[in-house]
Amino acid sequence: xxxxxxxxxxxxxxxxxxxxxxxxxxxxxxxxxxxxxxxxxxxxxxxxxxxxxxxxxxxxxxxxxxxxxxxxxxxxxxxxxxxxxxxxxxxxxxxxxxxxxxxxxxxxxxxxxxxxxxxxxxxxxxxxxxxxxxxxxxxxxxxxxxxxxxxxxxxxxxxxxxxxxxxxxxxxxxxxxxxxxxxxxxxxxxxxxxxxxxxxxxxxxxxxxxxxxxxxxxxxxxxxxxxxxxxxxxxx
Amino acid sequence: xxxxxxxxxxxxxxxxxxxxxxxxxxxxxxxxxxxxxxxxxxxxxxxxxxxxxxxxxxxxxxxxxxxxxxxxxxxxxxxxxxxxxxxxxxxxxxxxxxxxxxxxxxxxxxxxxxxxxxxxxxxxxxxxxxxxxxxxxxxxxxxxxxxxxxxxxxxxxxxxxxxxxxxxxxxxxxxxxxxxxxxxxxxxxxxxxxxxxxxxxxxxxxxxxxxxxxxxxxxxxxxxxxxxxxxxxxxx
Amino acid sequence: xxxxxxxxxxxxxxxxxxxxxxxxxxxxxxxxxxxxxxxxxxxxxxxxxxxxxxxxxxxxxxxxxxxxxxxxxxxxxxxxxxxxxxxxxxxxxxxxxxxxxxxxxxxxxxxxxxxxxxxxxxxxxxxxxxxxxxxxxxxxxxxxxxxxxxxxxxxxxxxxxxxxxxxxxxxxxxxxxxxxxxxxxxxxxxxxxxxxxxxxxxxxxxxxxxxxxxxxxxxxxxxxxxxxxxxxxxxxxxxxxx
Amino acid sequence: xxxxxxxxxxxxxxxxxxxxxxxxxxxxxxxxxxxxxxxxxxxxxxxxxxxxxxxxxxxxxxxxxxxxxxxxxxxxxxxxxxxxxxxxxxxxxxxxxxxxxxxxxxxxxxxxxxxxxxxxxxxxxxxxxxxxxxxxxxxxxxxxxxxxxxxxxxxxxxxxxxxxxxxxxxxxxxxxxxxxxxxxxxxxxxxxxxxxxxxxxxxxxxxxxxxxxxxxxxxxxxxxxxxxxxxxxxxxxxxxxx
Numbered sequence: 001x002x003x004x005x006x007x008x009x010x011x012x013x014x015x016x017x018x019x020x021x022x023x024x025x026x027x028x029x030x031x032x033x034x035x036x037x038x039x040x041x042x043x044x045x046x047x048x049x050x051x052x053x054x055x056x057x058x059x060x061x062x063x064x065x066x067x068x069x070x071x072x073x074x075x076x077x078x079x080x081x082x083x084x085x086x087x088x089x090x091x092x093x094x095x096x097x098x099x100x101x102x103x104x105x106x107x108x109x110x111x112x113x114x115x116x117x118x119x120x121x122x123x124x125x126x127x128x129x130x131x132x133x134x135x136x137x138x139x140x141x142x143x144x145x146x147x148x149x150x151x152x153x154x155x156x157x158x159x160x161x162x163x164x165x166x167x168x169x170x171x172x173x174x175x176x177x178x179x180x181x182x183x184x185x186x187x188x189x190x191x192x193x194x195x196x197x198x199x200x201x202x203x204x205x206x207x208x209x210x211x212x213x214x215x216x217x218x219x220x221x222x223x224x225x226x227x228x229x230x231x232x233x234x235x236x
Numbered sequence: 237x238x239x240x241x242x243x244x245x246x247x248x249x250x251x252x253x254x255x256x257x258x259x260x261x262x263x264x265x266x267x268x269x270x271x272x273x274x275x276x277x278x279x280x281x282x283x284x285x286x287x288x289x290x291x292x293x294x295x296x297x298x299x300x301x302x303x304x305x306x307x308x309x310x311x312x313x314x315x316x317x318x319x320x321x322x323x324x325x326x327x328x329x330x331x332x333x334x335x336x337x338x339x340x341x342x343x344x345x346x347x348x349x350x351x352x353x354x355x356x357x358x359x360x361x362x363x364x365x366x367x368x369x370x371x372x373x374x375x376x377x378x379x380x381x382x383x384x385x386x387x388x389x390x391x392x393x394x395x396x397x398x399x400x401x402x403x404x405x406x407x408x409x410x411x412x413x414x415x416x417x418x419x420x421x422x423x424x425x426x427x428x429x430x431x432x433x434x435x436x437x438x439x440x441x442x443x444x445x446x447x448x449x450x451x452x453x454x455x456x457x458x459x460x461x462x463x464x465x466x467x468x469x470x471x472x
Numbered sequence: 473x474x475x476x477x478x479x480x481x482x483x484x485x486x487x488x489x490x491x492x493x494x495x496x497x498x499x500x501x502x503x504x505x506x507x508x509x510x511x512x513x514x515x516x517x518x519x520x521x522x523x524x525x526x527x528x529x530x531x532x533x534x535x536x537x538x539x540x541x542x543x544x545x546x547x548x549x550x551x552x553x554x555x556x557x558x559x560x561x562x563x564x565x566x567x568x569x570x571x572x573x574x575x576x577x578x579x580x581x582x583x584x585x586x587x588x589x590x591x592x593x594x595x596x597x598x599x600x601x602x603x604x605x606x607x608x609x610x611x612x613x614x615x616x617x618x619x620x621x622x623x624x625x626x627x628x629x630x631x632x633x634x635x636x637x638x639x640x641x642x643x644x645x646x647x648x649x650x651x652x653x654x655x656x657x658x659x660x661x662x663x664x665x666x667x668x669x670x671x672x673x674x675x676x677x678x679x680x681x682x683x684x685x686x687x688x689x690x691x692x693x694x695x696x697x698x699x700x701x702x703x704x705x706x707x708x709x710x711x712x713x714x
Numbered sequence: 715x716x717x718x719x720x721x722x723x724x725x726x727x728x729x730x731x732x733x734x735x736x737x738x739x740x741x742x743x744x745x746x747x748x749x750x751x752x753x754x755x756x757x758x759x760x761x762x763x764x765x766x767x768x769x770x771x772x773x774x775x776x777x778x779x780x781x782x783x784x785x786x787x788x789x790x791x792x793x794x795x796x797x798x799x800x801x802x803x804x805x806x807x808x809x810x811x812x813x814x815x816x817x818x819x820x821x822x823x824x825x826x827x828x829x830x831x832x833x834x835x836x837x838x839x840x841x842x843x844x845x846x847x848x849x850x851x852x853x854x855x856x857x858x859x860x861x862x863x864x865x866x867x868x869x870x871x872x873x874x875x876x877x878x879x880x881x882x883x884x885x886x887x888x889x890x891x892x893x894x895x896x897x898x899x900x901x902x903x904x905x906x907x908x909x910x911x912x913x914x915x916x917x918x919x920x921x922x923x924x925x926x927x928x929x930x931x932x933x934x935x936x937x938x939x940x941x942x943x944x945x946x947x948x949x950x951x952x953x954x955x956x
Contacts, residue, residue, distance in 0.1 A: 018488055020694045040488060042648075042694065046828060047754040047898045050692050051648075063757070063948045064885070064897030070755040070808060077682030078648045080692035081897055083904040083932075084754065084780065085598075085836045088829025089666055092599025092849065095694045123813055124805030126781075127828035130849050134599065164852035254730055256936045276730060278890075278936065282586060283512040283656045286934050287890075299515070299706045300643070300655030306513040306566060313924030314890045316934035317655055319662040319690075320512065320538065321594045321840075324587025325908055328607065328841025331936045359571055360563030362539075363586035365607050370841065400610035591840065598833065601862070601869035604843035620843070620862055622873050627843035631864050654929060687896060688930055 001216075003173035006190065007141050009034045010215050011100055011171050013222065014139060015041045019097035020050060020090070022131050025069045027141050028100040036222060042078050044096060045069075046127040048087045051079030068127065088127070091134045099135035101128070103167075105157040106140045108204040110167040110179040113159035125162065133163035144172040144201060153177070153184070155204040174198050176215060183207060188215045237452075239409030242426065243377050245270045246451050247336055247407050249458065250375060251277045255333035256286060256326070258367050261305045263377050264336040272458060278314050280332060281305075282363040284323045287315030304363065324363070327370045335371035337364070339403075341393040342376045344440040346403035346415040349395035361398065369399035380408040380437060389413070389420070391440040410434050412451060419443060424451045484698060486647040487681060492698050494524035497672050500637060500698075501530045504557075508593065508638040508668050509537040509547055510661030513566055516653075517546035518641040518674030520703055525550055532557040536593070536635055538586065538660050540564035551579065560633070562586035585613060588630050590663060596634035597666025597695075603630050638668025641703060642691070645675035646682070649696025650689045658690065665691045674700040726940060728889040729923060734940050736766035739914050742879060742940075743772045746799075750835065750880040750910050751779040751789055752903030755808055758895075759788035760883040760916030762945055767792055774799040778835070778877055780828065780902050782806035793821065802875070804828035827855060830872050832905060838876035839908025839937075845872050880910025883945060884933070887917035888924070891938025892931045900932065907933045916942040 001009070004027055012034035015021055022044045023029050032054075035041050043052035045067040052067060053074035061072035090096055103114040112132045116122040132138055142152045153170060170177040175198050176188040185207045189198055191214045199206050237245070240263055248270035251257055258280045259265050268290075271277050279288035281303040288303060289310035297308035326332055339350040348368045352358040368374055378388045389406060406413040411434050412424035421443045425434055427450045435442050482499060485491040501507070511517030517537075525533070526549060533556045540561055541548030548567045550556050558580040564570040573579035584592070591603045604627035608614050618629040640661040643654035651673055653661055665671050673691075678701035681693075724741060727733040743749070753759030759779075767775075768791060775798045782803055783790030790809045792798050800822040806812040815821035826834070833845045846869035850856050860871040882903040885896035893915055895903055907913050915933075920943035923935075 044694070045898070047901050049686075049898050050694050051686070062897060064899040066755060066757060066898055068754070075686060077646075077680070078650070078693060079686040080650050080684075080689040080694075081686045081900060082689075082692055083832075084828070084901045085832040085905050086692075088832055089594075089598035090692065090694055091829060092847070093597050093666060094599065094669075121813075121817060122825070123807035124781075124803065124823075124825040125827055125855075126805040126807065129827040129853065129855065130829040133849055161853045280936070281656070283659050285656050285928075286936050287928070298655060300657040302513060302515060302656055304512070311928060313888075313922070314892070314935060315928040316892050316926075316931040316936075317658060317928045318931075318934055319590075320586070320659045321590040321663050322934070324590055325836075325840035326934065326936055327587060328605070329839050329908060329937075330841065330911075357571075357575060358583070359565035360539075360561060360581075360583040361585055361613075362563040362565065365585040365611065365613065366587040369607055397611045591842070595846075599847075600833070601846035601848070601864040601867065604837075604846070604871075604874075605841075606843070618862075618864075620860075620871065622843040622860075622871065625843065629846075629862065629864065632846075652929070658929075687894070687900075 003143060004030060006173050006215065007171050009219050010176060011139055011141050013218065014169065015039060015098060020044050020095060022046065022096055022099045022135065024099070024101040024131070026102045028102055031100050044090070046084065046087045046091070046131070048082045048084050049079065051076045088130055091130045094136060096135045098137045098139060099131040100139045100141060101132055103140050103142050103152065105152055105154050105159050106142065106167050106170055107154055107157050108179070108183045110165045111157050112140060112162045112166045113157040114162045116160040118159060128162050132166040137168045138166045140167040140170045142170065142172055144174045151201070151203045153202050153204065174201070185209045186212055188213045188218060191216045239379060240266060242409050242451065243407050245455050246412060247375055247377050249454065250405065251275060251334060256280050256331060258282065258332055258335045258371065260335070260337040260367070262338045264338055267336050280326070282320065282323045282327070282367070284318045284320050285315065287312045324366055327366045330372060332371045334373045334375060335367040336375045336377060337368055339376050339378050339388065341388055341390050341395050342378065342403050342406055343390055343393050344415070344419045346401045347393050348376060348398045348402045349393040350398045352396040354395060364398050368402040373404045374402045376403045376406045378406065378408055380410045387437070387439045389438050389440060410437070421445050422448055424449045424454060427452045482698060488648050490649055490697065490699050491647060491678065492700060494520040494700050497521065497698055497700055498524050498528045500670055500672065501525060501528070503530060504532045504534070505530065505637055506534040506635045508635040508664040509535055510640040510659065510664045511541065511546045512538050512656065512659035514542055514545040516641050516657040516659045516661055517541060518639050518700070518703060520700055521639045521672060521674050522547065522549050525555065526553055529555070531555050534558040536560040536633055537664070538562055538589065540567035540570035542566050543569045560584060562589050590660060592630050592633045593660070593667045594663040595632035597663055600632055602632045605630060634667050634669070636669045638664045638671045640665050640671065640673045642673055642675045644677045644679060644684065645673055645699050646679050646684050646693065647699065648681040649673060649693030649699055650684050651675070651691040651696065652684060652688055653690050662691050665695045670697045671695055672698045672700060674703045676703045676705060724940060730890050732891055732939065732941050733889060733920065734942060736762040736942050739763065739940055739942055740766050740770045742912055742914065743767060743770070745772060746774045746776070747772065747879055748776040748877045750877040750906040751777055752882040752901065752906045753783065753788045754780050754898065754901035756784055756787040758883050758899040758901045758903055759783060760881050760942070760945060762942055763881045763914060763916050764789065764791050767797065768795055771797070773797050776800040778802040778875055779906070780804055780831065782809035782812035784808050785811045802826060804831050832902060834872050834875045835902070835909045836905040837874035839905055842874055844874045847872060876909050876911070878911045880906045880913045882907050882913065882915045884915055884917045886919045886921060886926065887915055887941050888921050888926050888935065889941070890923040891915060891935030891941055892926050893917070893933040893938065894926060894930055895932050904933050907937045912939045913937055914940045914942060916945045918945045918947060
């Protein structure tokens with residue numbers, strides 16, 4: 001299983017039955033392929049739709065139905081369409097259960113920096129600030145390091161923030177971290193690495209609190225695992 | 237023609253083709269019976285409808301269709317239904333052309349006092365503040381004096397205000413007044429009274445500016461008469 | 473403004489566990505509860521839920537909505553039964569019993585201009601802190617209000633309104649909670665559905681998810697926690713007060 | 715925020731004089747005009763009106779809406795033609811030409827978080843002074859913003875947005891201007907229709923007044939000044955950027 005698939009599959013198991021969920025562009029989008037069918041997760045897009053079905057076959061797209069990333073989508077039984085003001089009313093009003101987002105950096109207190117890359121102007125934040133700050137729970141999915149080998153989990157983001165203290169859970173190909181008031185707690189690790197391996201490539205304090213479960217074992221069991229991300233730490 | 241009919245018929249001729257118009261409870265409601273059929277006036281009610289048709293025959297009412305006064309209404313070709321927040325967005329946003337309102341007192345600078353009678357608590361202002369303050373033009377229809385003979389057009393309202401400087405035009409059974417920065421200008425008078433008669437029963441300065449037309453003559457001509465209420469005076 | 477909290481969970485029927493009867497929904501209501509309600513005059517307030525609140529005798533209710541209904545209709549029935557302690561409304565003119573209770577000091581009434589009230593509720597639902605309006609300036613409504621300047625113009629700051637509970641009436645609902653209102657019975661219902669932590673929607677007709685045209689839905693099901701089907705179609709409306 | 719002004723009046727067809735063609739609507743637009751637009755990415759921006767603005771060559775446009783479209787779609791075509799001077803948007807990520815113009819100093823871009831942008835436009839349409847939100851707190855979005863406290867909580871004051879002109883796309887419209895949108899092409903269109911002094915609505919299908927179900931109408935005709943019929947149904951959408 002490659003890194004992206006491991007991350008996406010693990011994150012999918014964190015989603016709860018009946019939840020309204022927003023999936024960000026890129027890696028988070030893959031999560032949609034791995035939601036257990038018995039969980040009735042309703043996908044949301046901030047252009048104004050709740051209840052998103054799979055991308056239609058080519059030639060069968062509805063020209064008036066796209067997600068916030070511009071991709072063609074389909075309807076499901078739950079689908080409702082609304083305007084963009086109501087879409088963000090849902091988000092800010094507390095009805096968005098979980099936002100699953102990628103990032104450039106995330107800090108050990110949950111700060112997310114995802115909209116301005118180093119050097120050069122940004123193309124804008126879009127709806128990322130609302131999703132990150134206002135979902136009842138924000139999951140950050142990211143490769144553990146950049147291609148250049150730079151850490152993405154940091155003690156302090158040096159890039160401009162999208163939202164402070166926003167992430168509840170961070171999932172990388174090396175482990176699943178819960179963000180707590182005391183910092184990061186490693187709840188799960190990939191089978192191939194030890195807790196010390198994870199610590200060695202993470203430039204902030206990584207605590208444990210009880211047993212550190214193997215991520216691949218959680219996938220095999222097919223249940224939510226050791227944390228639902230709603231514990232004391234982080235905004236839930 | 238009785239006083240109420242004269243006032244309602246005269247006010248009806250002030251309404252413009254294509255306008256969105258709110259009619260208050262009581263005397264203003266009668267205006268709806270006298271709108272010239274060639275003027276496409278669209279009636280609005282703040283519970284959430286634009287495009288109000290006549291009260292249906294008894295037994296033919298739609299249980300889900302009432303105006304803000306609780307009376308059964310019918311649909312017309314223009315009808316759209318919306319929620320109460322959007323209803324007041326239309327009003328505050330400047331899309332309500334004219335509000336036709338009754339009042340307890342109105343001052344010569346256009347202050348309207350209509351929601352708290354002297355003595356005893358009020359049952360509340362409902363939507364009257366928005367209609368009075370935010371219509372592009374507010375017409376006040378009132379008997380010239382109360383049944384007890386007290387003036388209703390005053391130099392200064394002693395009742396709590398609904399909205400300051402809100403009325404553009406005042407129509408009574410004695411005359412039609414335009415509210416200007418310099419005070420009231422009598423534009424029309426009832427046939428039975430002279431300008432001095434009007435002044436004698438109006439405890440504030442009443443100016444004239446050009447000829448004072450006879451209201452009944454305006455009704456016969458069936459056109460808007462000497463003012464559309466949108467001149468310099470009052471909020472337009 | 474109450475911060476959003478996780479709703480308590482009733483065991484409902486249907487594909488999403490949201491379908492309950494009015495009696496079961498009463499587990500959410502307790503003496504002293506604060507509740508937003510849909511409705512305008514005689515229409516748009518859920519009759520079965522009012523029946524159940526009467527039957528259960530929930531007391532000292534604090535209610536927020538457009539008006540006090542009629543003694544025979546809407547929240548006016550709860551007021552007549554002496555179950556309401558406090559009301560934030562735009563008027564009570566259609567309910568003489570409410571006027572009497574207010575005059576007797578039995579009902580604590582706060583009046584808010586109707587459009588300001590609607591917008592404050594919507595702001596609560598939209599996760600905003602309040603609204604900035606000039607309605608009420610130069611009247612006693614502005615007394616004691618915070619004033620904010622924007623681009624040199626003065627506005628009153630009117631705080632957002634939320635409540636732990638909200639009751640609405642729709643014509644048709646599906647099992648996920650998507651709602652379609654009918655006629656002017658829509659009124660305050662869509663904004664009430666936005667602004668309560670737990671929303672109970674009474675519907676005349678319940679359909680399976682997927683039967684409603686997504687473009688026709690007025691309130692997305694994500695706002696709705698419970699659905700009470702079987703609301704009766706009224707046989708008539710009360711005589712207007714004027 | 716621009717105070718509402720009386721719209722200039724074009725001589726249109728139809729029972730309400732609102733039906734015009736795109737070329738005639740151009741009399742409303744002038745160099746330097748400020749314009750709100752509906753649309754989100756590739757859909758929901760009126761193509762015939764963009765065609766007409768290109769043909770007429772209106773310059774130095776100042777536009778407000780969700781994003782910069784694609785070079786081939788929406789306002790992105792105006793940007794590509796060099797007709798846009800200033801843009802208030804939530805992102806320009808789908809339009810590389812807009813990014814290039816911004817980097818070259820040819821296009822003045824102000825970024826606003828998407829939900830804040832939508833709500834500021836709606837507030838303009840609703841006659842409010844602005845919104846109070848905590849989105850953007852702790853980020854550079856809060857820099858230079860007025861802070862307002864409500865019940866001890868801090869909010870940023872984000873001023874309402876209006877414009878003298880607004881262009882929207884609907885699926886069906888009637889001659890009075892009642893509009894029905896389709897799918898996620900709705901997006902910013904309903905709030906743009908609220909917030910412009912003069913609103914021009916392009917529709918695919920024009921019907922006589924009375925043919926639309928009043929409960930289905932998304933934008934009441936009172937918000938709409940002109941209707942441009944004949945909008946083509948697109949044959950495809952651009953490839954997404956990701």
